[in-house]
Amino acid sequence: MLVLASPVAHGQRPRVSPHETHTFTVAGATVTITYGRPSMRGRKVFGALVPYNVVWMPGADEATIFQTTATLRFTEFTLPAGSYSLYTMPSEKQWLLIINKRTGQFHTVYPSTEDLVKLAMTSEAVAVPVEQLTISAVSRPEGGGAVQLEWETTRVFAPFTVAR
Numbered sequence: 001m002l003v004l005a006s007p008v009a010h011g012q013r014p015r016v017s018p019h020e021t022h023t024f025t026v027a028g029a030t031v032t033i034t035y036g037r038p039s040m041r042g043r044k045v046f047g048a049l050v051p052y053n054v055v056w057m058p059g060a061d062e063a064t065i066f067q068t069t070a071t072l073r074f075t076e077f078t079l080p081a082g083s084y085s086l087y088t089m090p091s092e093k094q095w096l097l098i099i100n101k102r103t104g105q106f107h108t109v110y111p112s113t114e115d116l117v118k119l120a121m122t123s124e125a126v127a128v129p130v131e132q133l134t135i136s137a138v139s140r141p142e143g144g145g146a147v148q149l150e151w152e153t154t155r156v157f158a159p160f161t162v163a164r
Contacts, residue, residue: 097121100116
């Protein structure tokens with residue numbers, strides 16, 4: 001995994017949420033995710049800082065970017081290789097992963113007309129709270145991979161396979 005942090009220009013204050021780029025290899029595809037990584041800092045996150053049933057871009061500052069070098073299949077949706085923005089709609093019971101074709105916007109801008117798909121995500125509790133938002137592409141034991149988000153005591157993921 002490659003991690004790059006944005007340097008702070010002379011005279012500027014460091015970002016509260018560090019920006020990082022992580023590159024993953026899953027089933028032969030290279031997936032790169034670039035995003036701001038906010039921390040809990042003692043706050044209640046889901047259902048408070050991040051309200052339920054409202055579209056939320058996971059991350060801070062600039063849009064969260066998801067790049068893939070291969071075509072990915074999410075259930076009945078095929079995502080061509082390319083660069084996209086990720087949004088979610090968290091809820092207590094069912095999360096949605098929203099893949100959007102516009103990139104480069106600020107994280108509070110949601111160009112809904114640019115949505116490619118809204119995918120159901122599987123949600124599960126984690127035993128040890130995750131202090132800093134973590135978005136990754138992970139391999140799955142049954143094959144393929146998943147886009148995965150962890151923060152606070154929640155893990156959500158959307159499985160995919162790599163098109164051959």
